[in-house]
Amino acid sequence: MRAIAVGAVVLYHAGLAVVPGGYVGVDVFFVISGFLITGQLISMLQAHRRIPFGEFYAKRIRRIIPASFAVLALTTLASLVFLPPSTRPGALQDAIATALYVPNVLFAAQGADYLAETAPSPFQHYWSLGIEEQFYLFWPLILLLGFLLVSKSIKRLFWVVLAIVTVSFVLCVIMTTTSQPAAFFLLPTRAWELGVGALAAFALHAGLIRLNGRTAAAGTWVGLAGIAVSLVVLNSGTVFPGWAALLPVLSTAAVIICGSASPAGGAGRVLGLRPLQKIGAWSYSIYLVHWPLLIIPQAAVGYENPLPLVVTLALGVLSVPLAVLLYRFVETRFRHPSAGAPARTGRVIATAAAASLAFVAVAAGLSAVQSSTPIATTRDAPAQPLQLSPTGSTFVPANLTPSLRDAPESVPGIYADGCHADFAATVVQADCVYGDSSAERDIVLFGDSHAAQWFPAVEAYAAANSYRLHNLTKSSCPSVEIGIMREESPYSECEEWHQSALSYINEVDPELVLLSNFGEVSPVDTSTGLLEQWEAGLRSTLAALPESSRAVVLADTPSHDASPLDCLSQNTEDATRCDLERTEGIDKEVVALEKRATAQENNSFYVDLNGYLCTNLCPSIIGDLLVYRDEHHITTEFSRALAGPLGDELDRVR
Template identity: 45%
Template sequence: MLVVLFHSGVQALSGGYVGVDVFFVISGFLITTHLLETLERDGRISFASFYAKRARRILPAALLVAVLTLVAAWIWMSPLLMRSVVDGAIATALYVPNYFFALQDTDYLAETTPSVFQHFWSLGIEEQFYLFWPALLAVGFWLRRRRERRVMVLIAVVTASSFLACVLLMDISQPWAFFSLPTRAWELGAGGLVAFLLRSGARWLRAPLTGLLAWAGLAGLAAVALTFDGNTVFPGWSAALPVLAAAALIIGGAAPGPLNATRLLAVAPLQFLGAISYSLYLVHWPLQVIPQAATFSDAPLPLEQSLALGAVAVPLAWLLYRCVERPVIGWRMLRQRRQGLTGLVAAGASLVVVLASGGVAAVSAQQPLSSDRTAAPATATPDPAGTSFVPANIAPSLDAVAEDNAAVYDTGCHNSTHDADPAGCRVGDDPEAPLVFLVGDSHAASWFPALEELAEEGRIRLDSNSKSSCLPLETDQQYLAKEYTSCEQWRDGVLERIDEEQPDLVLLAMYDSPGRLQDEPGTSTPAQWREGLAATLAQIDGPRVAVMKDVPTQHLNPDECLSTHLEEAQACAVPREEAFEEDLVEAEDQAIEEAGDEVERVDLTRFFCNAQTCPIVIGNTVVFRDTHHLTTTFSRQMAEPMWEEIEPLTV
C-alpha cells in the first residue's frame, strides 16, 4: 500500500518508498523461518528443492511482466528511450537489475524519467540474497552444532556488518549503498533475526503486553511514511527506522492476547492486498512510468491520473495472481519432476526475455529519426515560422540532441552544485576587445556558445561564470529543497571579481523558475525575485549591466516528442503565451527600470517565437536540448543577434 500510493503521487505519503524496506524484513523473516524449520526437521537443506520453489514463486510473474513491459514500452515510448529500456530488461532477465542501476548512478528518489524496470531492483536484491543465505545458515548450523542461539549470533554479526557497510558507503556512493546486496542484506537479515527470536521461546514474547509492539510498529511505519521524503538521506541510518518498525510489527503480531494488531491486519481488504501484493508490486510501476514517458515530459502526471493508474493496478494484479502466480506454484509437472527441470524452465524463460529484448532493440534501431525531406540551413531571423517536419539534415540529430551541450561542462568551466570556485574562464585574446562577464546559472551556460563565437572572432573577451541552479540574485535560494549555501559563496566571489576587474559589460542570465527561491514569509515570489535582482544590480558598481530575458520553456522533451512526430514537428512546440513566467519577467523589468540607465534588458524572444508559438525546430536546427536549455548548435547561430544587442553597451 505504501509503495503503490507513493508512486501514485500521494504527496502526504512522501516516505512511502520505505514499503520496500518492510518487504525486505518480511522476506527475511519468512525465508529464515522456513530454513530453520527445515534444518530442525531434516538436519540439512535441499538446495535444489529450495531454489526450485523460489523460482516457481518469483520468476513466472516477474518475467511475464518484464516481457509485457518491454512490448508496451516499444509501442508507446519514444524510440530514443528504447536503448535504456532494453538494457533494463536484459539486466532484469539476468537477475542483476540492482547493479545495473547502481552502475548508472541512479538516484531512485530523484529520477524524473526513471526506467520502466527500476522496481525490479528489489527483486534482484532478494534473488541474490537467496543465493548465499541458505548456505550461511546451513554452515552456521553445522559449525555451531545445531544450536540456534549460536547461529543467531553469527547472523547478528553478518547483519551488523552489512548495516555498517551501508552507513559507510553512503558517504562514498549513495546509488551503490541503495542498490547493492552487501549494503541491503542487513534488512533481510533483520527479518531473519526476528525469526530466530520468535523461535527462541523467550518468556516475554508470550506476554500479552508484547502485542503492543505491533501497534508501535504500525505507528512507526506511519510516521516514517509521513515524514520521510526525497531529501531524506537514505538508506544509511534512516533505513533503520522502517526496518525496526517492521520487526516490531512482526514480533508484536505473534504475541497472544487482544493487544496485538491481528484483528486490524486480518480484515478482508488487507488480506486481499496481502495475497496479491507481489503481483501488485510488479504491475503498478510500468503502469505509472510508461504513460508518463508517453507524454514526452519530465512533469509528473496529474494526481487524478496517477491515482487512477494505481487503482487499475489492483485488478490487473489479481489477474496475474490468479492466472500466473498461484497456478505455477502448484504446477504438478514441475513439482513432481526433478528439480532441475524447474531450473531449465527458468533459464529458458530468462532467455526468452533476452531474445525479446534483442528483437525490440533491432526493430527500434530501424525506426527513422527524421522525415525524408530536407530543410534550408537555419539563420537567425525574427518571427521564425518553425519547420513543420523533422528534416533529414536536422542538426543535431535527434539521438544527439540531449548531449549537444555547451563546452563549459566538458572543460570544467561550469560549476556543479557542489563547487563554489568563482575563478571563471576566459575566451578571446584580443586585448583591445571589450571584456564581457557572463554570470548566471545553466541558462547562462547555454549562451556561452554564442558569446564564444564572438570572442573567437575578436569582438569581445569573454569571462564565463556559471553554476548549476544558482540564480544571480541576492536572495536565499534552495537546491533539492535544502539551503543552497554554495550558491551564495560562488555568487559573492564572482561579484568581488567584477568589482576588481571592472569589465565593460556584465551579462546576467537565469532560468525563470519560481521553485529556486527559499520562501520568505509575507513576501511573494515575484517580489522576492525583484528584490534579489535589485540587490545584485546595486552591488555591481561601475560596469554596464545587461539582463537577458529568459528563453521560452517548452512543455515536452524535444528529442522524444520529435521522434514520434516526424511529419508534424509543430505539435511539439509550446504556445507563446505559455512559454514564459510572466510574473517573473515583469519582476525583472521592474528591477531593471529601478536600477537606472546603467542597466539594460537584452530580449531575443523575437528570434525564438512567432505570434503563436515558440518552435522547437527552426530551419534545420533543433532549438532546445531539453525543455529549457538551448542546444549548442542553435546558440552559436544566435551570435550575431547577440552582438547586435550588446555592442552598443560595450562602447
C-alpha cells in the same frame, strides 16, 4: 501486511494525495522478505548445519522469476508500441538491466545525473526487486560463513547480523546526504532494512524476545500506527531513506515480532481479515503489474497531457484483476514443481539463466534497430537565419539539426572539458578560459546550466571580437545570491562556489559579465516568497561585481512541462502539436523583477532574446534547427545560431 504495503505503493503511484508517504510500502516489503527468507535459512542451519544452496536458489527462482519475466516481456512489447520513439532505446536498456537483475544499479547511475530530463521508465519499479534478488544471492553465503565463524551458534550469529545491519544503516545515513540516488537504489545502503527483518527472525527463532499476550497485542497496534504515520507524514520532500526510513522499518518489525507472539490478538484481527489476506497473496503480482499499467497509458497520450486522478486510480484498481490472472496462471503454476514447473534444481537455475540471456539478446537487437531508425519525415526543411517572431516548422524534417535521437547529447563542450562544475565543487576552475588567450579584454559567463546553454553563442561572439571567455557555470547553482535546497538539504556547495566565483570575477575585472539562470529553485528560507528573494539575490550579485564591468542578465528561455522530444517523435507530421504557449513557458513575474533589478543597478542591462524563439507560441523546430534538447535547455546548435542576435545586443551595451 503485504496488502497494506502494496496498497500504499499503488495509491501513491496513482497520485492520491492522502498517502504522500506511500512509497514506504517497499520498505515494509523489504522487512517482510528479510524476515521470511532468514527464517527459512535459520531452519536449514538448525536442521542440517548447512545451507543447500541449489535448493534455496531454485526455490527463489520459481517464486519470483516467472511472474517477473512475464511482466517484463509484456511491458517490453507495450513499450515498443506505445512509448515515444525517442525513449524506446532507453526503455530497452532498462529492460536489459532488469533481465540481468541489476536494474537498481542502472537507476542509481541515472538518478545521479540530474541533467537527464527523462520520463519515468516503465521498468523503474523493478529496482526493489533487483535489491531483493541481490540480497537472496549473497545472504545465504553470509549467514553460513557467520554460522561457522561463531561455532554454529544461532544466538551468537544474531550479533553478527546485528553488526552487518548497523554498518549498512550507517552507510545509508551517510550516503543519503552525499549521494541520495545511490543510497536509495543500491543494496549496501538498503540491506539494513531486510536485515531488520532478519533480526526479527533470529529473535523469534532463538527465543531472544518473550512477550505476554497483552503486551504483544498492544505492540501490533503500535507498529501498525507507526506504518500509518509513515504513510501520512513522510512525502516526496522527505530526505529518504536515511533516518526517515527507521519509522516504517521498525514499525513493520514490531508488527511481525508482536504478531508472532499474539497471532490472534491486537492488529492481527484486522490483518487476518480475508480480503487483506487475499490482497496479500496477490501483492507480488499487483506490484509487478501496477507500474507499467500507470506509465504506459500516460506515455501513449503524451507526457504533456497528465492523466487525471480518476483515471490513474482506475488503472490502479485494474491492476488487481490483472494481478489475479498473473498469480493464478504464472506465479502459482511455477512456484511448485508439481504444478508444472521443472523439478530438478539444476534445470531450474539453467532455465532461468537461459531465459535471461535470450531476453537480453533479443532486447539488444531491438534496441539497435530502434536506435538506428530515423525519427523524422522524409522531407527537408530549408535553413533560415533566425529572426524575430519566428515561424516554426510544421513537420519534423529529415535534415533536423540535431536529430531527435542526438538531441539529448547536444550539450556545450564545457561539459566534456570538465569546465561546468558538478554538484560537489566549491571553488571555480581558473583554467576554464576560452577564446583568444592573448586578448586584452575579458567576458565572464556566470550561472547554472541555463547560463551554460549560452556558451556556444557567447564563445562565437568572444572569438569574433577578440575576448577571453571565462566560464563560471555550475549545475543547479544560479548566479543569484540565494540559499537554495538540493535533494532536500541546503546546497552549501553552491553558496561556497558562488563566493569563489565573485572573488574570481573581481580579480579578472572583465569588461562584460553575462548572467543567466533557471528560476525554478527551492529556497532554504520559506518565510519569504521566492520572487522577493530572487530579486534581492540578483541585486546583491550585481552589486558585488566590479564597478568597471558591465553586467548583462540574459532572460531565461522557455520551459516546458514535458520534453518536446517525446512529443515530436510521436508527431513527426504535425510538429505544431508540440508548440508551447508563450505565457506558459515564460514567467512574466520573473522577467519583470529581473528588468527592475537591472534597471536600478549601475552598469547592469537586461537582454531578452526570446523574441527569436517565440511569438504567441514557442515552436520546437525553427527552420532545420531543433530548439530544445529537453524540457528547459536549448540545443548547442540553436545556441550557436543565436550568436548574431546576442552579439548585436552586447555591442549596444559595451
